[in-house]
Amino acid sequence: GAVVSQHPSRVICKSGTSVKIECRSLDFQATTMFWYRQFPKQSLMLMATSNEGSKATYEQGVEKDKFLINHASLTLSTLTVTSAHPEDSSFYICSAALILGPESTDTQYFGPGTRLTVL
């Protein structure tokens, strides 16, 4: 299957700093990327949908000014957690959509995730 990378895999930062997480589709062009957040032993919660060249669509309850998303190219999307606080500590996972048309099958590929710890 297609490969999606995330960088960094782990990050520890001090409260009040900003952290940038990169999501790259390595061998395909992704017009849409998704950002999820996952707390331990819980499900993935969609934070936002990122379309190349346009503004991200945020899910209800997700602060757009806190979680800045940029999708500058068909292979790269970034999530910046601004002024991070301990409650932002979580596992952040991106996925990239390979568009083959409606009702295509396994066309959303996930990155390996980034574990953020805010002290």
Next chain:
Amino acid sequence: AQKITQTQPGMFVQEKEAVTLDCTYDTSDPSYGLFWYKQPSSGEMIFLIYQGSYDQQNATEGRYSLNFQKARKSANLVISASQLGDSAMYFCAMREEGGGTSYGKLTFGQGTILTVHP
């Protein structure tokens, strides 16, 4: 609104036996896709199997099969001949079908932790 329910927080199975992980869904969309993903302790999400709402036959991928009962809105995952490496969290997910460049987002169930005993 979509909803995915996995009622089994944890399941145990003996190595080499089969196990069924339950998933029910609720949607008003006539066209949708159902997915199962495996998440080992490393955190990566591994795609296992897909079932389209209009597919007549149940999907199969190696040791994985999806028992799709549309009228009951269930999409249970069956893993045959369990292996120790199957121990992981398993998520059922549903996707709204978007056309063209509008790709539908996934909604995930709560997950089931599967433990395979030797």
